[in-house]
Every structure is written in structure tokens, then in C-alpha cells.
Amino acid sequence: MNQYPLNPVDFYEDFLSFLRGIEKYGDKPAITTYTSEKEAVTRSYRQLTEDVYALAAAMREKGWQGWHVALAGENSYQWVVAFFASAVLNCPVVLVDIEQSVETIAQMLETADSQVAFASDSAAELFAQEADMPKLPLVASGGEYGIPFTSLLEEGRCLLKEHDHFFDTLPAEENLAVIAFTSGTTSASKPVMxxxxxxxxxxxxxxxxxxxxxxxxxxxxxxxxYGLTCSVLGPLIVGTHLCINGSLKTMMRDLRLFQPDTMMTVPLIVEMVHRRLAAASQERGLEEVLNHKARRRFLRREPEASVSEKLENLKNEIFPEMQIIISGGAHLLPEISLELKRFGIQTLQGYGITECSPLISVNRNQMNQPESVGVVVPGVELRFQEGEILVRGENVMLGYYKDEEMTREAMGDGWFHTGDLGYLDKRGFLYITGRKKNLIVLKNGKKVSPEEIESRIARLPLVKEVMAYGATTGQSADDVKIAVTVYPDPKEAGGMTSYEILNTLQKEIESINGHYPSYKQIQLVNLRENEFSKTSSQKIKRREL
Structure with missing residues (x-):
């Protein structure tokens, strides 16, 4: 397949070179955050790099160079500065998912041999008060617990005034940059180097x-x-102005205040944007464009939907500058992408995995196939083994931290086995069909991907969330039938009884079943009253069903 040229971009071998590279953007705005009073706080590229050098100087003075530095907290400017300062000193950075339980966080810190921690105020309180947490030197945003971040920054500024060539002699190079933990949708989180x-x-x-x-x-x-590499490092390399948001509670507020032209997110948030625009279109009497089955079927036969001037004007009232949404982390229904295009928003879906830093493929601005996860990025090789996607390239992990056996299992042949199933079409677009570990194995030996089942059912108006699985129905453990558990959309199901919801779903599923072979037909339908438990990246935790 002939691709159009790549965008010009600098490539860096280490983080000191990266920082010196982005210094060229000078006083151009780099990062904006918003206070609780909705006031914008913006730092330029010059301020960002100066703060990083100052913090790194203070950390080096304390003897923390080369230490394993844990970052625990919500997205913030301080988080970014702490990451870069640690990376400049060749300190492996331990990425801590603060939405986990105290027990899990403590285990992550210990597993990764963390030696010092930078924490937001909420996380710092856990470090200070929870008995199960390892006792580490602590730097906190507010300073109520541990060393105040601002004090450490000021110490570094003083050191740099005294020593002009503070970074001329850095510690020995450490190839390990990050220890990140997998999301753990089907098994325990693994520490990835x-x-x-x-x-x-x-x-x-x-x-x-x-x-x-x-x-x-x-x-x-x-x-x-995904958040670190694709929404922070990549954009900063090309001089983008970032707005950092650290809470779902303030996300829509900050989105309106900042008025970005690009948003990088997960399908859950894309769906929120879509619902907001769809509701507004209904209020204006523009229902014929959205939530119409004939329109959806028509759009799905077209590679690109046309932009509606009326809908684009409506979008400009709500998200004035929004032009591009990049989605990853889970499957996004192509209908949503096509309908957002009617509003003048291009949605580009990508595919990545923690062990691959994470990006493997992504749709491009002028090469976009909504049902796919795009084309393979530079420096990455793919091959397939019994349908499983295997990856090789410099983006692939060094291994799982202190677990040689698990590393050999994942990449003993030189290729990383993703566990994802998929294929490449003739044009080079990658499609994900399921997860190898999730396959439903039937008594006749047939194998069915639950993700394929879920993608069918998720299109039904009554369905908010769905999970497909193999239900054992007979005396034998291999007597399995395909089942789905559905969390109904509260808005669509308003005023309906559970019996009416189930009856409606069963009729719609019977209609869908008629288009598929008998072994792929859904035989059991269950309802649940609450949303599924999810990981911090908003993936459903299958193991908890």
C-alpha cells in the first residue's frame, strides 16, 4: 500500500536530548492547567525545561540519581516535571495507577523496587497514613506530607545558579526508562520495562x-x-500546546475552557462527546442525521461520511475548535466515528499495548478506515501466528521486571506475543478481532471471539455496556453456550420493566442471530443493574464477571 509521506519530526535517543530539542520552542505555551476557580495557569516551553533542570539538580544533590522514582498522582504539571527530571537523571520511573486499592499500590511500589516517591496531595496522604505502604522519601505537591515540591524546585534553582555546568557529567546511562504496569483486564498487572x-x-x-x-x-x-507517550511526549516534540486535565469531574469544564482542536482519549469519552452533540442535534430538530438505522447502514457503506453544515455549526457552538479526536485503549464503534464526521470532527482510532511503549498502529489524517485500528507505525514489524498478532521493534519492552520466565513466555522467539487476534487487509490496515485468552471454546471445537459478539450487541439502542462469555450449561465443563450480560442504557430504558427490556433485547438478538452461523449465535441473555467494573483505562474487567 502506498502511504503518503510521514510528518517531519525529530527523533531522540535520550531525555536530555529531548529537553534540549524542545527548548527551541522558547516562550511558546507548553502546558495549561485550570484552577478550581477556572483560572488558566500556563507555562511556556522555556519555563517547563527550566523547572525540569531545577528539579533534576535538586534530586541529584540529594543522591537520588539512578534511583527508582515512583510517580503517584493525578495528571498535573508537577507530574510532568517530575517525570522529565527523573528521566534526565536516568532514574527508572515507576508509573503508579492511583485508582488501584492501597494493597495493590503498595505491591506495585515494592515489585518495582521504588526508592523515592513523588505524589499528589491525595496520594501523599495514602503514603503517610496507610500502614501497608512502603516508607519512602516522599515529595508532595502541597507539602503537608513529605518534602514540598515547590521547596525542592527552589533548591534546584539555587544549585543551578551556583553550578553552570550541572548536567555536563550525568550518571552512567541506564537503558531502563519506565516501569509501567499492564491494565490487568484478564489477569494480574505485570511490571513492564x-x-x-x-x-x-x-x-x-x-x-x-x-x-x-x-x-x-x-x-x-x-x-x-498511552497517556504518557502519545498525549504528552509526542505532542511536546512538535511544540503543541497541551491542556492537562486530571479528573473526570472537571474534564468537560476544562474542555470548554481550553477549546482544543485535538483531543486524545478513550472510547468512553468519545461516546460522551458524541452523546452531547447528538442530544443537541435532537433539540434543534436534526434527528434525521443521527440515531437513524437507515442512515447508519448507509454511512457504513461509505469510507468517509460527508460533513453537514448545520451539524458543524452546532458543533462549533459546543466544541468550537474541535477537529480531531484520537481514540485508543478499547474498540470504538465505527458508527460513532462516521456520525462525528457529520459534525466536522475526524476520529482516528489506534492500537497499542503497554509492552510496546504502546503504539503499534493508528489511522492517519488522510488514510482513515474507521473499522480498523490503522496502519503500522514506523519501526514496528508485524506477523501473525494462528491469528495472534506478534510484534517486533525498538518499541517492544525489555521484559517484565525481575520475571525472566514470564518474559520468555511473551517474547522468547524474539517476537512479542500480544495475545490479540487480528489481520491485515490488502491495503495494510490492521483489524483486531479479539483476545486469544478470551476465546470461547465450544464442544465441537469451534472458537468464538467474545469481542466480535460484543461489537454486534453494542450497536443496539438499549445497550450501554455488554460482555460476552461462554456459559457452562450442562454437566460437562465443555458444554458451553454463548451468553451475553447487558447493562441497559438508563435513558433508552426509562420507564421499561426488566421483563420488557429483556424481551426487547431477545427479539433484537434473535434478528441478529439470523445473520450468523449457529455456533456464533447468542443463546443466553442476562441483565445487570450496575455498570461493569472497569480498569483505570475504562476497560471492563472480564475476570470479575
Whole structure:
């Protein structure tokens, strides 16, 4: 397949080179955050790099160079500065998912041999008061617990005034840049070791593939590699102005205040944007464009939907500058992408995995196939083994921290086995069909992907969330039938009884079943009263069903 040229971008081998590279943007705005009073606080690229150098100087003076530095907290400017300061000193950074239980957080810290921690105020309180937490030197945003972040920053500024060549002699190079934990949707989280070059090159590849705008909204958790590599490192490499959001409670507020032209997020948030626009279109009497089955079927036969001037004007009232949404982390229904295009918003879906830094493929601005996860990024090789996607490249992890056996299982043949099932079409677009571990194995030996089942059912108006699985129905453990558990959409199901919801769903599923072979037909339908439990990246935890 002939691709159009990559976007020009710098590639860096280490984080000191990265920082010196982005110094060229000078007083251009780098990062904006909003206070509780809705006031914007903006730092330039010059301020960002100066703060990083100052913090790194203070950390080095305390003898923390080369230490394993844990970052625990919501997205914030301080988080970004602490990450870069640690990376400059060749300190492996431990990314801590603060939405986990205290027990899990403590286990993460110990597993990764954390030696010092930077924490937000809420996380610092856990470090200080929970008996199960390891006792580490602590730097806190507010300073109520541990060393105040601002004090450490000021110490570093004083040191740099005294020593002009503070970074001329850095500690011995450490290839390990990040220890990130997998999301753990089907098993316990695993500690993944990522290299400096792998992370930085993957970040550059992401912006080489996709041209974002001048203002990007970053709400993805930075303790996940998608948030760190793709929504922080990549955009900063090309001089983008970031808005950092650290809470779902303030996300829509900050989105309206910042008015970005690009948003990087997960399908859950894309659906929120879509619902907001769809509701507004209904209020204006523009229902014929959205939530119409004939329109959806028509749109799905077209590679690109046309932009509606009326809908675009409506979008400009709600999200004035929004032009691009980049989605990853889970499957996004192509209908949503096509309908957002009617509003003048292009949605680009990508695919990544923690062990690959994370980006493997992404749709491009001028090469977008909504049902796919795009084309493979530079420096990444793919092959398939019994349908499973295997990856090789500099973005692939060094291994699982202190677990050689698990590392051999995942990449003993030199290729990382993703566990995801998929295929490439003739044009080079990658499609994900399911997860190898999730396959439903039937008595006749047939195998069915639950993700394929879920993608069918998720399109039904009554369905908010769905999980497919194999239900044992007979005396034998291999006597399995395909079942789905549905969490109904409260708005669509308003005023309906559970019996009416179930009866409606069963009729719609019977109609869907008629288009598939008998072994792929859904035979059991269950309802649940609450949403499914999810990981911090908003993936349903299958193991808890």
C-alpha cells in the first residue's frame, strides 16, 4: 500500500536530548492547567525545561540519581516535571495507577523496587497514613506530607545558579526508562520495562503518523503509556500546546475552557462527546442525521461520511475548535466515528499495548478506515501466528521486571506475543478481532471471539455496556453456550420493566442471530443493574464477571 509521506519530526535517543530539542520552542505555551476557580495557569516551553533542570539538580544533590522514582498522582504539571527530571537523571520511573486499592499500590511500589516517591496531595496522604505502604522519601505537591515540591524546585534553582555546568557529567546511562504496569483486564498487572529509545522513538512515530492541531487536550492518565507517550511526549516534540486535565469531574469544564482542536482519549469519552452533540442535534430538530438505522447502514457503506453544515455549526457552538479526536485503549464503534464526521470532527482510532511503549498502529489524517485500528507505525514489524498478532521493534519492552520466565513466555522467539487476534487487509490496515485468552471454546471445537459478539450487541439502542462469555450449561465443563450480560442504557430504558427490556433485547438478538452461523449465535441473555467494573483505562474487567 502506498502511504503518503510521514510528518517531519525529530527523533531522540535520550531525555536530555529531548529537553534540549524542545527548548527551541522558547516562550511558546507548553502546558495549561485550570484552577478550581477556572483560572488558566500556563507555562511556556522555556519555563517547563527550566523547572525540569531545577528539579533534576535538586534530586541529584540529594543522591537520588539512578534511583527508582515512583510517580503517584493525578495528571498535573508537577507530574510532568517530575517525570522529565527523573528521566534526565536516568532514574527508572515507576508509573503508579492511583485508582488501584492501597494493597495493590503498595505491591506495585515494592515489585518495582521504588526508592523515592513523588505524589499528589491525595496520594501523599495514602503514603503517610496507610500502614501497608512502603516508607519512602516522599515529595508532595502541597507539602503537608513529605518534602514540598515547590521547596525542592527552589533548591534546584539555587544549585543551578551556583553550578553552570550541572548536567555536563550525568550518571552512567541506564537503558531502563519506565516501569509501567499492564491494565490487568484478564489477569494480574505485570511490571513492564520500557527503554528510553523505545519510548522516545514511539512518541516521535505517533506524531509522524498523525498531524494534530496546535492545541491538544490531554486527559488520559499519564500512568498509562498511552497517556504518557502519545498525549504528552509526542505532542511536546512538535511544540503543541497541551491542556492537562486530571479528573473526570472537571474534564468537560476544562474542555470548554481550553477549546482544543485535538483531543486524545478513550472510547468512553468519545461516546460522551458524541452523546452531547447528538442530544443537541435532537433539540434543534436534526434527528434525521443521527440515531437513524437507515442512515447508519448507509454511512457504513461509505469510507468517509460527508460533513453537514448545520451539524458543524452546532458543533462549533459546543466544541468550537474541535477537529480531531484520537481514540485508543478499547474498540470504538465505527458508527460513532462516521456520525462525528457529520459534525466536522475526524476520529482516528489506534492500537497499542503497554509492552510496546504502546503504539503499534493508528489511522492517519488522510488514510482513515474507521473499522480498523490503522496502519503500522514506523519501526514496528508485524506477523501473525494462528491469528495472534506478534510484534517486533525498538518499541517492544525489555521484559517484565525481575520475571525472566514470564518474559520468555511473551517474547522468547524474539517476537512479542500480544495475545490479540487480528489481520491485515490488502491495503495494510490492521483489524483486531479479539483476545486469544478470551476465546470461547465450544464442544465441537469451534472458537468464538467474545469481542466480535460484543461489537454486534453494542450497536443496539438499549445497550450501554455488554460482555460476552461462554456459559457452562450442562454437566460437562465443555458444554458451553454463548451468553451475553447487558447493562441497559438508563435513558433508552426509562420507564421499561426488566421483563420488557429483556424481551426487547431477545427479539433484537434473535434478528441478529439470523445473520450468523449457529455456533456464533447468542443463546443466553442476562441483565445487570450496575455498570461493569472497569480498569483505570475504562476497560471492563472480564475476570470479575
Amino acid at each position: 520500557l527503554s528510553r529509545k523505545g519510548v522516545l522513538h514511539n512518541a516521535s512515530s505517533s506524531v509522524a503518523m498523525v498531524a494534530t492541531g496546535e492545541r491538544l487536550f490531554a486527559s488520559l492518565p499519564f500512568y498509562h503509556t
